[in-house]
Structures are given as C-alpha cells and as structure tokens.
Amino acid sequence: MTTLAAPESETQSKSFITRGVQKLVLSNGLTVLTKELHDKPVVATMIWYRVGSRNEELGQTGKSHFLEHMLFKGTDRYQKGDIDLITHVNGGVNNAMTWLDFTAYYFVFAPDRWQVALEIESNRMRNTTFAEEEFIPEKHVVEEELRIGLDGPWEALENEVWATAFRQHPYHWPTVGWLEDLEAASDADMKAYYDKWYHPRNATLIIVGDFNTTETLSRVEELFGPIPPGPAAAPLAIVEPPQHGEKRVIVKKPTPVERLLIGFHAPAVAHQDSYPLKIAEALLSAGKSSRLYRRLVERDQSVTKADASYHDHIDSSLFYFQAELKPGFKLADVEAAIYDEIEMVRRGLVSPAELEKAERQIEAALVLASEEPLQQAMLLGQYEAIAFDERVPADLRGYHYLDTLLERIAAVTVEDVANVARKYFTEDNRSVGYLINDDAGVEGERELGA
C-alpha cells in the first residue's frame, strides 16, 4: 500500500479552468487530477491512456481504437454489457474516444453514485479478458464504424492527404486504421497491445464535479494503488523529415459536391509557433467575420463552407484548410483564393483589432466550453496526455499548459502571425487533396420525392 503524498495545491492559478485543480501521483505512477465544482449535481470521471494510433505499426493499424471497444466487452468482474448496464441503472452516461495520441474513457453520474466509475476503471485497466466469442462480433462492429467513414467524403479525402503528407510518421494512417489491417487483427494482438499500454504509469485519472477530494483520493488509492506500475513507455523515435516540395493527391468518389483539403506541416503542442498559428486559425476561419468566410462564402460565393483547423498533438501535425465547393466552381480557383488569403497574413496585413478579435474568440470559446464539468475534464486530460515530453517547457507540462495559455495567446503580435505564416504556409510544405466526382454518378436522386 502506497502512502498518499500531499497533493500539490493549485488554488492560485490564474486560469479559471485550472483553478482548484489538485494533482497527486500515486507511487505506481498513476496521475490523479481532481477539481471540485459544487454548482452542478454531477461528477465527471475520465481516464486517459497515452496511447493512440501514433503508437501503432504498419500492418496493425487501428489497434488502439479496437482496444477501446474491447474495454467494454468483459473483464474478470464484469461480463459484456455489464459496464453499460451499471451505467444505465445508475442513471449515468459513458463513452470513450481514441485519437492520434490518446485513448480516453468517461463516465458522468449524479454525486450520490459516481464512485462506480472508479470501480470500473480500476478493474478494466488490467483485467480485460478478450474472450474470443466477444472479439469476433466486436470486430464486425468496428468494421461497420470504419465503413461509415469510408462513405464520408471528408474522411476519404482526409485519409489520403494525411497519408500523403506523412511518409514515415504514424500520423500517416487514420485512427480507425486501414480496413485490411482490422480484418487481420487477432485477439492475441489485442491482448499484447493492452499489456503494453494499459498501466497506471501510462494513465491519468481525472475527476471534476460535486465530490469531496479527501474521501475520493483515499478511495482512488484503495482501488488503483495495488496495481503494478507497468513498463515505462519508450519514447517514439519516428520523426517525419521536412517536406521538400508540394505533394498532390486526387480522390475519386461519386459525389455531387467537390471538396478541397490543403495541409501544411505545423508544430507540436506548446511549440512557441503554435500560439501565433492558433491566432491564424481564428482570424482565417472563426465565424462570419473571418477571412475565409468573407472571401469564399460571401465574395466569391464559390463554396458552401471553408474552414481552417489546427489541433495540438504530441508531434508535428497539419494545419489544414477545407472547402466544399458549389457546383460550377473549380477546385483550382478556390485553392488559389485560399492562397491569396494566406498571402495577406504572410504579409502582415492584419489589423490590431482583428488580432484582438481572434484572442477574444479563443478566450470565449474556452469559457463557453467549460460550462460543462465533462468538458473541463476533457481539457485537463487532453493536455496531461499530450504536453508531456522534454520538448514542452517544464512549466507548461500537463494541465499546467492551460494555466497561462491565454497569456501566451495575448502576447502574440501581428508580426508573430506573419512570421509563422511565412514559415509554415509555403508551397514546399503543403499537401493538397482534391475530391472529385467519380463518373459513375450519383444514383438514387431519382427516387427522392417519389
């Protein structure tokens, strides 16, 4: 039995998101974050594992996501369906998500019964059984999930552009994996992968809501404390080399609406250039006053929508632009118009008011998202999972990333935005995908209104 260290207190944080967060690391390496919020009668419990499609290998893609499904399919204590049934009977909700860098599970319950979440998570961290009779039907379920993606025009285009932009790094493949790899997966593969990654040392437990921290921490210690720490994860050695020259890819699919996706390699979480890029994302794409909306939707009227997106990841990822074209407009023209807008930013043609607006939008989006306890747990967990290695400045690691995020955003100047635009939004650094209509055409329209 480990002893409880005094939690580090965070009540002085300037950020309303991290204010009141307490962090404790059990002796087996499990990180525990708690934040009491007594104004809403709910408790959100999350557990984050630092494993995602980033940790997979060619030929075995999609394992992280498949594993997430298997964690609902039975342990030594819970049979298939029990976890959902317990959640249901207690009037709660649960779900899970897998992405490039992490896998996360959550429960939300009323305050008088939420601790079942701790019982379930502490049990299924090491005791999932992978019974073959559960594995086969679940594989079909995941195949169907993958097919939904194959029918989605955006997913089809995203998959090709990321696979084109990343030659070596595992961001090459989608989180759900390639269908052929999934079909070949065995229960033994899954068990080995689980044994490699699901341990206290690779996990963060987060509890946000209407509970008592002291009582909760001793229950956490009781349930999770006896679990062995598990192997230390070796750092991922794969680095995507710089791209030298534009890459282009065409995807054909029967569709009435053509689409465009342009991805520029962009830096990892907490890189100093990531903050001006967040500003660039907002001023290009947040709302009807954004540059892409004004130019493409209102002025050119060439698209139904156009967005820029940039997410924090452990490794360098993509800052990408998406546009859905109106019939009769040309992909090349919309692509050129996006480059025009990027060029303005590269030249620093951004007013102080526009910069200020982007900062306010980022701030307000954070406040609005945190009305819900689960969303606060999501934010804390995300940065615990991704902002961890030595590339991240020590004072910004884990959820501390959020302590001063808004200050780092506020410090960005127009010149910073122009500099990162010149550095990353270059022809040689981009991968461009066109989704064009397959000549087979779209059937079925004739049936509408019948």
Place this chain on the structure above:
Amino acid sequence: MNLEHSESHATHPKLDVQRTELPNGLVVLLSEDHATPSVSVNAIVSAGSRFESDEKAGLASLTGELLDGGTTTRSSEEIAEMIEAVGGQLNTFGDYQLSGIALALLSKDLDLGLDVASDVLMNPTFPEHKVREAVGRRVAQTKARLDIPRTQASDVFNEIVFAGTPQHRPPIGYESTVATLTRSDVYDFYRRSFSPDNTILALVGDIDKDVVKHKLEATFGRWGRAPRRDAPPAPRPQRQTFPIDRFVVAPKEQANIIVGHVGIERNNPDFYALLVMDTILGSSPGFTSRIPRVLRDEQGLAYTTFSNITSSAGLDPGRFIAYIGTAPENVNRAIGGLKTEIARIVEEGVTDEELDVAKSYLTGSFVFRFQKNAQVAEFLIECEIYDLGFDFAERYSELIRAVTVEDVMRVTRKYIDPRNLTTVVVGPFDEQKEEGVS
C-alpha cells in the same frame, strides 16, 4: 455482479426561473447561474417549415438563416464583427416548427449581445445580395445531402410516411424550390410569422434578473406586434394501413436502413410511458437496450443502431423509427432483426427488471440536461411551448416512476404497429439482392 441501484435520491435540478411577459406579448424566461461568466440568449419564434407551402419548400429555413443578413441600421458584416469581436457565437435558424436565434457570449458583453440579438430579430432587412448568396449555397447543400446515406434514407422515409403533410419535406427544401425563392418570399414570410407575441426569450447564466429586465424593455420591449394571422393547422399525418418497402440504389460501402411509421405528439399523455418503452427497446446510451444489444453487441451487424418514438415528438406527430447501418450483405438479417425486436416488444411487453432499469436511468440522468446554459434555456423554452410548467423538472421523476409494465404494454400496442411498417433501404445492392429483401 451486484446491480444495486438506489431509488434515485431525486437529484432534480433546482431551477430558479422567472417568467414575465412584456406588454408586446413577448414571453421572457430568466434563470441565474453564476458558475461560469457566460450567458445564453435564445429567442425562439413559432415559425418554421410547418407553415410553408410545398412550392416554397425551404423558405422558413432560408428566412431563419438570413436574420443576421443585415438590419435597418447594420450590415451583415457589422453584425458578425460586433459579436465576434467579443468572442460571441451567434446562430440564426429556421427549423420545422421553430425559428430564431441562439447566442452564447461572456456575461460582461451581455448588453452588446441583447442589442444585436434584438436588432436581428426585430429589424432584419434581408438584402437582395444576401438572399441570392444564401440561395446559391443552399442549392448546393440540397445536392450534398446525397453524400450522407443516413440523411438520404431519412429524407426518403419522411417523403413516404408524412406524405400530404408539411413534414414530408426536408426543412432545407428541394433544389428546385430553393432555387426559385426570392427576397420578397423571405420578407413576406418574416412579416407573417415573426412577432413578439409568438416569441419566447430565454436568458440563462451569469445574469442579474432585475438588471436584465430593464435592459429588455429598452431592446426587445420596442418590438411592435404584427397583425394577428392564424396559420392554418398542418394536416395530420395518417398511420399507414399496409407495409411499404422502398429501395434506393446508392454507391456506398454501407446500407442504411430505416423501419417505422408515424409517431406521436409531445403533448400526448402517453409520452412518458413511451419514453420508458424507448429506453428499453432502442434508445439507451451504451448498448443496454434491446436493439443495440442484439444487433450490435451480439450479432456485430452495426456500429450504429437504435429505435425511438419520443425524440421526434413535437407540436405535430413525429415518427417511430428503428435505424441500422450495416454491410450490404447483411441487409436481410438486419431488417429481420429490427422487425423481430419491434414485434417482440408489442407481443411480449417488457419485464419488471427492464422497467426498473429504464426508470432508474431516466430519473438518474435527467440532471444532465442542465449542465450548460444553452441546455437550460432549451429546457425552459420546451416547458413554455408544451405548457409543462416550470415545476416540470421536479415532477419529471414522478411521471417516470408512475409508469407500469401494463402501461408500457398498452402504449406499445397502441402506437407501434409491426404489421404496417415503412422500410427504406439506401445502399449498394443490385437487382438480385433487391428481390431477396423483405
């Protein structure tokens, strides 16, 4: 496993609600919650595609989108600039039965928000160039619906089940009708449908009720009533008396299947018994309810499968549907599986244990509807529209607890008809497979 479940300790939310009516007839609902420095402003008008003709399909939705397209004193650019400069998020919309605006912003910017929100609702001008721009975009969006097979299946299903009623149309309209909509159509629809006396304004979050009330008088309070115009009641959809099967060929990886028929109105007194039935048959989160448990968890036929009658219940009857997305080779098994579960619950009813579990879930999870300001605002508006009373949050648990096994049996038999279902399949099957189905 020990399935202890305490009879819910009635964790119903304590909502502090104040309802007032301005002299112009606008209903105002105020609720304070200071947990986060943010406010949700929702102004909801009884206007929607329910009140438009087939020839003008898409008009209400277009009108709703264009509310922020410019006012008598501000351009669309100025409106977007004002709201977004403070990080606010403004959405204007027109749906089947309701239209209006939803605005979220920081509480320190509430004055600005009320100013812009009231302007957008009271003084929109629908400039010609914004109408043309939106029509062009919407024509493309009507085409893009064919890219999402689940949407396509849903559209086809509605055309059959709601034939002869406004609900058969997608609210966005059809390519052929949207293309003909003009500024005068939009302006005329606005003039006929938007008035303070058919609007509900909900303000929820970090507000001071007394301060806000004064501000409302100076903004929304100046909105003049439109002359009374009673829209003709929408024709009621008829329950089908024979099965209907429709197959639509689409080059996709998955077949999307919807089985069902006409549903119920929200004010139907059997709503709560049907909510319990929904939870048992196909609407629990996770995979506890029968349809996902059997078709997903046991047979591995789908990632998404569910059934529901209450979620679409509104002023008009909604629809009872069972949905599944599955591989083309599993279409027959999937349809068979859905129909078997529908027939089984009608014939056999539900067990005491299933009833208890469903009731526990419904009463225990109710509190999750009150986590965000916008959710609370939507709840208050729902209470007002359906005349549920603001003590509904406290009464909800009793309404659910009162449902018996016999009630579920009775309402299932009354509202679900396994012999007369519409089955729609959108997928990549060939003629041979089509013959094999049903």
